[in-house]
Amino acid sequence: MDKKERLIWLTDEVNKHNKNYYVYDNPTISDAEYDALYYELVDLEKELGYSLPSSPTNRVGDDVLEGFKKKKHEIPLYSLNKVKDFADLNKWMHDMEKESGKKEEFSLEYKYDGLKVVIEYNNGQYLSATTRGNGTIGEDVTTQVKTIKSVPLTIPFKNRLIVQGECMMTNKSFIEYNKTAEIPLKNPRNGVAGAVRNLDPKETEKRRLDFFCYDVLLIENKQISTQTEMHKFIINEGFKTGDFFKIVNSIDEAKEEIEKIDKLKNKLDVMIDGMVIKVNNCSVRDEIGYTNKFPKWAMAYKFKPVELSTTLLDVAWQVGRTGKITPIAILEPIELSGATVSRATLNNTQDIERKQVKINSRVFVRRSNEVIPEVMGIAEHGEHEKDIIAPSLCPSCGSELKTIGANLFCVNHKGCYEQIIDRLTHFVSRDAFNIEGLSEKTLMQLHKEFQIAYPYELFKLNAEMLKKLEGFKDKKITNILSSIEKSKQIEWSNFIFALGILNIGKKTAFVLSKIFNSLDELKNADMQTLTNIEDVGEIVASSIIEYFKDVDNLINIQKLFDLGVVIIKPEVKETNANFTNKTIVLTGALTNYTRPELTKILQNMGANVTSSVSKNTDMVIVGADAGSKLDKAKALNIKVIYENELIEMLKK
Numbered sequence: 001m002d003k004k005e006r007l008i009w010l011t012d013e014v015n016k017h018n019k020n021y022y023v024y025d026n027p028t029i030s031d032a033e034y035d036a037l038y039y040e041l042v043d044l045e046k047e048l049g050y051s052l053p054s055s056p057t058n059r060v061g062d063d064v065l066e067g068f069k070k071k072k073h074e075i076p077l078y079s080l081n082k083v084k085d086f087a088d089l090n091k092w093m094h095d096m097e098k099e100s101g102k103k104e105e106f107s108l109e110y111k112y113d114g115l116k117v118v119i120e121y122n123n124g125q126y127l128s129a130t131t132r133g134n135g136t137i138g139e140d141v142t143t144q145v146k147t148i149k150s151v152p153l154t155i156p157f158k159n160r161l162i163v164q165g166e167c168m169m170t171n172k173s174f175i176e177y178n179k180t181a182e183i184p185l186k187n188p189r190n191g192v193a194g195a196v197r198n199l200d201p202k203e204t205e206k207r208r209l210d211f212f213c214y215d216v217l218l219i220e221n222k223q224i225s226t227q228t229e230m231h232k233f234i235i236n237e238g239f240k241t242g243d244f245f246k247i248v249n250s251i252d253e254a255k256e257e258i259e260k261i262d263k264l265k266n267k268l269d270v271m272i273d274g275m276v277i278k279v280n281n282c283s284v285r286d287e288i289g290y291t292n293k294f295p296k297w298a299m300a301y302k303f304k305p306v307e308l309s310t311t312l313l314d315v316a317w318q319v320g321r322t323g324k325i326t327p328i329a330i331l332e333p334i335e336l337s338g339a340t341v342s343r344a345t346l347n348n349t350q351d352i353e354r355k356q357v358k359i360n361s362r363v364f365v366r367r368s369n370e371v372i373p374e375v376m377g378i379a380e381h382g383e384h385e386k387d388i389i390a391p392s393l394c395p396s397c398g399s400e401l402k403t404i405g406a407n408l409f410c411v412n413h414k415g416c417y418e419q420i421i422d423r424l425t426h427f428v429s430r431d432a433f434n435i436e437g438l439s440e441k442t443l444m445q446l447h448k449e450f451q452i453a454y455p456y457e458l459f460k461l462n463a464e465m466l467k468k469l470e471g472f473k474d475k476k477i478t479n480i481l482s483s484i485e486k487s488k489q490i491e492w493s494n495f496i497f498a499l500g501i502l503n504i505g506k507k508t509a510f511v512l513s514k515i516f517n518s519l520d521e522l523k524n525a526d527m528q529t530l531t532n533i534e535d536v537g538e539i540v541a542s543s544i545i546e547y548f549k550d551v552d553n554l555i556n557i558q559k560l561f562d563l564g565v566v567i568i569k570p571e572v573k574e575t576n577a578n579f580t581n582k583t584i585v586l587t588g589a590l591t592n593y594t595r596p597e598l599t600k601i602l603q604n605m606g607a608n609v610t611s612s613v614s615k616n617t618d619m620v621i622v623g624a625d626a627g628s629k630l631d632k633a634k635a636l637n638i639k640v641i642y643e644n645e646l647i648e649m650l651k652k
């Protein structure tokens with residue numbers, strides 16, 4: 001191979017690995033090996049004095065552009081009409097079928113919340129990229145978009161082609177970028193706009209964007225007759241597409257899919273704000289046509305927003321059951337995901353500093369499904385801003401606060417009122433000891449009357465004592481006492497949760513209960529053992545270790561047992577109607593379990609866990625980046641279970 005041939009070979013080879021890494025998420029060589037090939041190519045190009053048009057080294061231009069050139073779109077870009085609810089969507093689907101005079105298929109895809117870009121190819125080569133702009137005129141971002149590794153520089157199709165898609169920053173890239181960024185990005189969407197519309201293409205490259213392609217606007221000498229065909233064509237040309245594409249035939253099917261994605265959307269690696277529904281058949285589309293603003297044959301279903309901005313009015317400092325002090329933002333109330341939000345967590349003082357929020361700032365607030373609302377960052381600085389000052393004394397008991405890691409703690413565990421009440425409330429809650437009748441108000445009364453401060457003391461309560469409380473009649477007293485008695489038989493995972501270990505939520509408690517068979521096993525687990533568990537990072541692991549190091553905690557646990565608490569361990573073979581005797585296949589990466597862990601759990605329930613999907617498979621459990629097994633399950637119409645559903649099903 002002479003040098004010229006080597007240059008051609010290297011160009012192809014590096015492009016191939018780029019595609020494996022960025023498009024298929026399936027790198028086949030190490031980063032170091034990749035770098036070696038890449039830099040050999042750079043050197044060889046320098047030596048020979050030229051590079052091929054498709055060379056990966058052309059992705060970053062060295063020049064900083066003066067300003068963006070305006071560019072007229074050859075095909076004007078329409079926006080999408082929107083529906084707010086399923087009734088309107090149903091009506092629209094019916095209207096479409098009325099217009100065409102027959103039953104229609106509809107395609108369903110993600111509606112991305114990124115930056116729309118149009119890319120042109122000719123002769124199989126990347127030619128240009130333009131932002132949407134106002135739909136008629138956009139900005140020329142050819143150099144910037146070229147740095148996006150999932151944009152192919154060459155494609156098999158040789159005629160003219162214009163595609164449309166969305167530049168996105170995945171959550172993974174967002175978190176990575178913010179780790180080292182001087183000024184953290186507020187959210188992935190802002191990250192995209194600032195990266196593509198950046199005069200320095202090097203900055204675009206740094207943010208490691210992705211391009212998701214979903215539309216062919218112009219194609220020469222080829223007929224595409226449905227959206228399904230278009231989707232396949234896009235994939236075959238080497239573009240990245242979302243992992244969701246479905247054909248639905250009725251409003252019921254559409255509703256089922258949309259509701260499923262709505263629940264799941266916060267776990268996706270990209271931000272989507274709704275779904276796009278289109279008439280699948282392109283010739284029907286031509287008949288139905290356009291208004292002057294949008295195609296009549298396409299519709300967007302918008303999810304209720306999960307992120308909005310509002311004014312931060314004040315900060316309250318809340319003392320939790322472990323003594324951790326959490327700053328809570330008091331907000332100008334907003335409607336978010338169907339609820340009024342007036343408080344959101346600011347996590348800790350380090351986070352406040354990092355996010356640069358102040359009192360009277362306008363801030364982004366995000367509310368995800370199961371998580372409490374969180375202040376994500378500054379939207380806009382306001383007038384009369386004031387710094388948020390952390391207290392030095394506990395707002396509840398007045399003792400001096402200690403800084404441990406990123407958090408402030410009140411270490412007066414015995415005498416701090418808010419800590420005591422929160423600790424007791426946690427202990428009696430449904431996923432812990434589940435003692436009915438002990439409301440927060442009752443617990444406050446109990447503390448006032450009998451100085452009850454530790455959970456075990458609840459098991460010392462008797463009728464004589466309860467009679468002394470205001471408003472306690474015989475019936476109420478009997479109910480509470482029988483509820484307390486009943487709670488003494490407690491399930492293992494509830495017991496772990498009830499301990500109130502810092503950073504251990506009910507999901508983690510559940511996972512731990514499946515891994516460790518007894519309190520002694522959990523108590524003696526070392527760092528290595530704990531961090532090997534999928535759901536457990538170093539912070540959680542050290543919280544567990546610290547908890548069991550504290551002699552007071554051990555004494556308090558022993559007192560529970562002395563007062564009659566018994567942990568009920570699930571039998572080695574529990575039955576669970578969802579899984580017992582079912583044939584199950586696992587695919588993709590799950591967040592809460594490794595595959596061996598989940599396999600063990602399911603096998604204990606009498607499930608048959610197999611590795612390939614067939615018509616005998618009862619269900620496929622799907623994690624992130626699921627591949628061909630998911631496709632096969634869908635093709636065979638086999639039940640598909642996502643992780644959030646799985647967790648619910650495991651509890652039954």
Ligand SMILES: [Zn+2]
Binds near residue numbers: 319395410
């Ligand atoms: Zn305190």
